[in-house]
Amino acid sequence: MSFNTLRVRTSALSNRHPHRRAARGMVSVIAASSLLGLTACGDDSTVDNSQSAPSVPSVSKPADATESQSSESKKDNTSEDTANHGGSLPQDSGAEEVEDVPGGTSRSEQDNDYLKRLKDGGIDLGTVQGAQQPGGVEDQLIAVAHGYCQTKAAGTPDVFTALAAGQLETQGVIKNRKAEEMQPVIADAATEAYCK
Structure with a gap:
């Protein structure tokens, strides 16, 4: 079969149902116009491009030097606003x-x-x-x-002295x-110095 024969058969098939082709054409036109309408009808409630739009310089020359200076200052202000x-x-x-590390902290008498x-x-x-x-x-x-004094005043279990004693042992x-022996030393020292 030659190419011309195929083309004749294809056009003959499409001519059998001309109303289908017209309907398909109408559907495509309606779909395209709907999509264009949807994109054109959106508002700018979620996007504000007013500040990010670049200003386009004029191609015409101002009438005098004063207008030229004022247009230059407007351009400068626009670029500052954008930034x-x-x-x-x-x-x-x-x-x-x-370079200089602060010296030791000043300690209170309690400390x-x-x-x-x-x-x-x-x-x-x-x-x-x-x-x-x-x-x-x-x-x-x-x-x-x-922390120990605060837990003692609140009547809550102490975790601070056990952690500190364990850390001191590890270091x-x-x-x-053992850390268990040093925990009461930390608690007693805290009670005498701070928990009064």
């Missing part, structure tokens, strides 16, 4: 090395009393490197004491004794 409305994100700066009681009880924090630095072991144990701060 101020979320156009760019703040940049993260790199990490900087700290010094508590730390002395710990030392007298066998918990010598002087052997721990950086113990006196802010956030060091001394500060952590002072926080433990305050090698308390030697030749």
Whole structure:
């Protein structure tokens, strides 16, 4: 069969039902116009592109130099407005090395009393490197004491002293004794210094 024969047969088949072809054409026109109508009828309630639309410079020349200057200042203001409305994100700066570390924290009389009681009880924090630095072991144990006093006042079970004693044992701060033996030392020192 030649190509011309196929074309004749195809056109003959399509001519048998001309109303179907017209109906298909109408359906396609209606579908296309519906889609175009839906996309054109949307409002801008969820998207606001007013600030992000770039301004297009005019191709005509202003009549005098004053108009030229005012149009330039308008362009500058528009670019500033775009930048101020979320156009760019703040940049993260790199990490900087700290040269001077703040000295030891100033301790209250209660803090010094508590730390002395710990030392007298066998918990010598002087052997721990950086113990006196802010956030060091001394500060952590002072926080433990305050937490212990709060749980004691509330009548709730204490978990602070057990955790602290276990940590001190793991770090090698308390030697030749178990954490269970040191827990009462921490609790008694906290009671005497803070829980009055």
